[in-house]
Amino acid sequence: MASQMWxxxxxxxxxxxxxxxxxxxxxxSEFLELDDGFLEGSCRGEANNQIGPEEGYKAALIQFQxxxxxxxxxxQKVIGxxxxxxxxxxxxxxxETGKDLDGDDQGADPVADNADTSxxxxxxxxxxxxxxxxxxxxxxxxxxQLRAQVEVLLDSVTSWESRVAELVESKAEYxxxxxxxxxxxxxxxxxxxxxxxxxxxxxxxxxxxxxxxEESRARTVKxxxxxxxxxxxxxxxxxxxxxxxxxxxxxxxxxxxxxDELVVKLKAYERNIIHLxxxxxxxxxxxxxxxxxxxxxHAETSAVDNTATMTATVDALQKEIKAKEEKxxxxxxxxxxxxxxxxHPPDTAxxxxxxxxxxxxxxxxxxxxxxxxxLEQVTKAxxxxxxxxxxxxxxxxxxxxxxxxLREEVTELQAKLEASYKGGKAEMAALQDRLVKMEGAMVRxxxxxxxxxxxxxxxxxxxxxxxxxxxxxxxxxxxxxxxRKRKAVHNKLLELQGNIRVLCRVRxxxxxxxxxxxxxxxxxxxxxSPEDLLVTREDKGSRNKMAxxxxxxxxxxxxxxxxxxxxxxxxxxxxxxxxxxxxxYGQTGSGKTHTMEGxxxxxxxxxxxxxxxxxxxxxxxxxxxxxxxLSMLEVYNETIxxxxxxxxxxxxxxxxxxxVRMAENGSYDVPGLTLVEVxxxxxxxxxxxxxxxxRAVGAHDMNEHSSRSHCIxxxxxxxxxxxxxxxxxVSKLHLIDLAGSERLSKTDATGDRLKEAQNINKSLSALxxxxxxxxxxxxxxxxxxxxxxxxxxxxSLGGNSKVLMFVNISPASYNVSETVCSLQxxxxxxxxxxxxxxxxxxxxxxxxxxxxxxxxxxxxERIGKxxxxxxxxRPRSTSPKAPTSSPGAVGMGNRTSPSRSxxxxxxxx
Ligand SMILES: Nc1ncnc2c1ncn2[C@@H]1O[C@H](COP(=O)(O)OP(=O)(O)OP(=O)(O)O)[C@@H](O)[C@H]1O
Numbered sequence: 068m069a070s071q072m073w074x075x076x077x078x079x080x081x082x083x084x085x086x087x088x089x090x091x092x093x094x095x096s097e098f099l100e101l102d103d104g105f106l107e108g109s110c111r112g113e114a115n116n117q118i119g120p121e122e123g124y125k126a127a128l129i130q131f132q133x134x135x136x137x138x139x140x141x142x143q144k145v146i147g148x149x150x151x152x153x154x155x156x157x158x159x160x161x162x163e164t165g166k167d168l169d170g171d172d173q174g175a176d177p178v179a180d181n182a183d184t185s186x187x188x189x190x191x192x193x194x195x196x197x198x199x200x201x202x203x204x205x206x207x208x209x210x211x212q213l214r215a216q217v218e219v220l221l222d223s224v225t226s227w228e229s230r231v232a233e234l235v236e237s238k239a240e241y242x243x244x245x246x247x248x249x250x251x252x253x254x255x256x257x258x259x260x261x262x263x264x265x266x267x268x269x270x271x272x273x274x275x276x277x278x279x280x281e282e283s284r285a286r287t288v289k290x291x292x293x294x295x296x297x298x299x300x301x302x303x304x305x306x307x308x309x310x311x312x313x314x315x316x317x318x319x320x321x322x323x324x325x326x327d328e329l330v331v332k333l334k335a336y337e338r339n340i341i342h343l344x345x346x347x348x349x350x351x352x353x354x355x356x357x358x359x360x361x362x363x364x365h366a367e368t369s370a371v372d373n374t375a376t377m378t379a380t381v382d383a384l385q386k387e388i389k390a391k392e393e394k395x396x397x398x399x400x401x402x403x404x405x406x407x408x409x410x411h412p413p414d415t416a417x418x419x420x421x422x423x424x425x426x427x428x429x430x431x432x433x434x435x436x437x438x439x440x441x442l443e444q445v446t447k448a449x450x451x452x453x454x455x456x457x458x459x460x461x462x463x464x465x466x467x468x469x470x471x472x473l474r475e476e477v478t479e480l481q482a483k484l485e486a487s488y489k490g491g492k493a494e495m496a497a498l499q500d501r502l503v504k505m506e507g508a509m510v511r512x513x514x515x516x517x518x519x520x521x522x523x524x525x526x527x528x529x530x531x532x533x534x535x536x537x538x539x540x541x542x543x544x545x546x547x548x549x550x551r552k553r554k555a556v557h558n559k560l561l562e563l564q565g566n567i568r569v570l571c572r573v574r575x576x577x578x579x580x581x582x583x584x585x586x587x588x589x590x591x592x593x594x595x596s597p598e599d600l601l602v603t604r605e606d607k608g609s610r611n612k613m614a615x616x617x618x619x620x621x622x623x624x625x626x627x628x629x630x631x632x633x634x635x636x637x638x639x640x641x642x643x644x645x646x647x648x649x650x651x652y653g654q655t656g657s658g659k660t661h662t663m664e665g666x667x668x669x670x671x672x673x674x675x676x677x678x679x680x681x682x683x684x685x686x687x688x689x690x691x692x693x694x695x696x697l698s699m700l701e702v703y704n705e706t707i708x709x710x711x712x713x714x715x716x717x718x719x720x721x722x723x724x725x726x727v728r729m730a731e732n733g734s735y736d737v738p739g740l741t742l743v744e745v746x747x748x749x750x751x752x753x754x755x756x757x758x759x760x761x762r763a764v765g766a767h768d769m770n771e772h773s774s775r776s777h778c779i780x781x782x783x784x785x786x787x788x789x790x791x792x793x794x795x796x797v798s799k800l801h802l803i804d805l806a807g808s809e810r811l812s813k814t815d816a817t818g819d820r821l822k823e824a825q826n827i828n829k830s831l832s833a834l835x836x837x838x839x840x841x842x843x844x845x846x847x848x849x850x851x852x853x854x855x856x857x858x859x860x861x862x863s864l865g866g867n868s869k870v871l872m873f874v875n876i877s878p879a880s881y882n883v884s885e886t887v888c889s890l891q892x893x894x895x896x897x898x899x900x901x902x903x904x905x906x907x908x909x910x911x912x913x914x915x916x917x918x919x920x921x922x923x924x925x926x927x928e929r930i931g932k933x934x935x936x937x938x939x940x941r942p943r944s945t946s947p948k949a950p951t952s953s954p955g956a957v958g959m960g961n962r963t964s965p966s967r968s969x970x971x972x973x974x975x976x
């Protein structure tokens with residue numbers, strides 16, 4: 068029997084190790100295949116909280132891989148431990164039996180021989196670390212005890228086997244998820260590629276259209292240039308024809324002037340000639356009668372004068388010569404002159420006289436000579452005058468001929484001019500007419516072309532605009548589709564990673580804000596899409612638009628029903644066995660209580676969540692039996708107060724010291740907190756109303772009914788499967804209305820209000836520290852214990868629970884800096900991946916649960932406790948159950964490590 072057990076154990080142990088090795092090798096090799104740069108980049112992207120969608124998928128893949136590496140390390144550790152254990156067993160076995168445990172054990176009966184030692188050392192029981200001889204404990208054991216120990220050992224191996232199988236399964240699931248994600252990423256990449264191609268196509272089409280439009284514009288420009296050229300030509304033509312006209316007019320004028328001059332000249336010639344002839348005739352007559360000729364014209368006169376002078380001079384000279392000759396003759400003939408020839412002695416006086424006469428004669432001779440010369444000259448001059456006169460006559464004749472020719476030419480020119488003038492005028496008129504017609508035609512043509520071009524351009528433009536609009540709409544639609552898909556995948560991913568989902572709700576402007584006018588009343592929020600929010604912040608004159616993205620953004624007009632629609636799935640998952648936590652965060656007066664509680668005529672998330680739970684309970688009653696239990700507490704000034712407890716002396720909530728404690732199963736409880744089983748919505752509402760009345764509420768400058776505490780309403784749900792009684796789910800839903808952060812300067816709080824505000828701010832700041840620590844790479848230490856609030860939230864934020872956050876904000880510019888702070892905090896929360904939530908399963912028999920939840924106390928026990936208090940009246944219409952308190956009433960979570968589960972015993976699967 069023992070030998071058989073050993074053999075089974077060895078086989079199982081070997082298989083177990085083999086499985087572990089496979090798992091380890093598989094995950095390690097998969098991890099090693101990863102690109103380091105990609106891993107690093109993704110981790111960095113994640114660390115900076117700036118990952119884009121694709122980076123998000125990659126980061127998620129990395130997260131899976133990193134999880135696997137973590138598991139690998141865990142397995143390696145376990146293998147090391149188990150191998151060391153096995154080595155020890157082998158050594159002990161060998162020491163005790165002298166045989167190898169792995170060798171042939173035929174004939175050897177370890178149990179019969181020395182089973183006690185081996186078994187005890189393998190399972191590590193019975194001996195205790197302090198005992199020197201491990202055999203001693205076994206020596207005292209009976210065979211049954213030994214068998215029982217071996218059974219325990221086998222159970223342990225079975226448990227590890229199951230764990231390995233589970234891990235292998237979860238690895239396969241991870242691998243499948245990874246593959247799915249990769250596929251989605253690839254598909255998304257393909258779709259993106261497709262989209263990019265389409266966008267490129269559209270771009271090239273647009274470019275073509277732009278080219279066409281440019282061509283059409285160029286054509287229009289060219290047409291216009293042609294038209295302008297024609298107009299220029301026409302203008303030049305008109306100018307030219309006008310210049311021609313002017314030229315012709317001036318030519319005519321010139322000719323007329325010339326003609327007039329010629330006429331004057333001719334007349335002058337005529338007169339001169341007449342005078343000349345007359346004076347010639349007169350001179351002729353005078354010549355004949357000895358009078359000097361009369362000169363009329365200057366030239367003729369001078370010629371005539373010259374001739375007359377010459378003639379007179381010649382005459383005078385001839386007369387003089389004659390007189391001289393006479394005188395010489397006389398002289399020569401005188402007695403003195405002939406005296407020398409006589410025989411008589413010369414008379415001296417006479418001689419002298421003769422000499423004088425001779426000298427005189429000589430002088431006269433010379434004078435005569437000179438006169439002859441002068442005469443010659445005068446004659447020559449006379450001849451010249453005659454020839455001049457002849458030349459003058461010839462010239463006059465010539466001029467007369469020229470004048471006649473000129474006259475003829477002038478007449479001809481005049482006739483020509485007149486003809487050309489008449490023809491030019493007609494031509495000009497025809498030209499002008501043509502021009503006017505051309506101009507009209509051209510203007511019409513241009514106008515027509517312009518209208519046509521304009522019409523064509525308009526039509527082309529409209530077509531282009533239509534096509535561009537269609538394409539833009541298609542692209543936008545595709546983009547929107549792609550975005551929706553991306554968001555869906557991203558959301559799925561966030562869900563897989565267990566990220567905190569964040570819904571942003573913007574409350575309407577309050578009447579008091581509207582009435583405040585000026586800057587305070589301005590709305591600073593915009594809603595470009597259901598997931599996006601823009602906040603305009605004015606800082607030192609510059610306007611800054613900040614963009615935020617959440618899982619959903621509810622604009623001021625959103626109704627409570629719309630808001631709850633986004634929350635409903637999480638309520639369903641609570642009924643399916645997942646724990647969840649919904650909390651509202653925001654500045655004081657931003658609408659947290661309105662969202663969570665809401666006014667009685669328009670109830671908020673708390674009531675609607677319970678309504679949904681009761682509805683689901685009703686829907687599933689054929690398959691499931693649900694038990695719902697309620698507790699309600701508030702954290703006021705760092706004190707936990709039970710809102711469902713019997714009222715204290717002052718009428719307020721019981722303030723018995725309540726503290727958060729970690730329970731044995733690892734969950735966090737508030738021992739002593741009242742827990743009531745609830746059966747109907749009315750009943751719940753009455754409890755909640757009563758609890759609400761016990762809450763600490765106060766007024767300050769920013770909210771008349773400000774919650775001065777963090778309020779946590781918790782619903783514990785146990786769902787039994789009616790078809791399989793061994794299957795039960797246990798989960799919890801926490802609905803938390805946090806107190807609002809406030810700026811003390813704005814709320815103007817003093818006294819108690821100031822103390823409350825300081826405590827509120829302190830605990831919210833501790834919450835911020837926890838979120839920052841959860842969002843950082845190194846999650847070794849999360850400061851949950853720094854405040855009651857974070858201590859209570861530890862289970863929800865520590866993983867295994869779905870977490871949904873409302874960030875409530877005011878739209879008013881007056882609150883913009885608080886709004887931005889809240890939104891940034893919400894952004895950080897959204898980036899925190901808490902881990903995948905697991906179903907809380909209960910072992911129906913033992914009441915032990917995987918998630919660490921403990922069952923509520925039995926009815927009688929609760930009623931018994933309630934009777935002791937009696938603060939809250941149970942509604943008459945429902946069952947007579949009353950509130951009670953339980954040591955494990957409000958565990959704030961249900962995360963349990965595998966080791967804890969193992970310690971606790973069975974693991975349901
Ligand atoms: N969505 C909404 N629609 C209409 N009124 C709203 C809305 N949200 C808030 N209000 C109004 O704004 C005021 C402040 O809201 P509420 O008391 O819920 O704020 P709070 O964040 O809970 O404040 P505190 O932190 O001080 O408790 C209330 O008068 C409330 O009726």
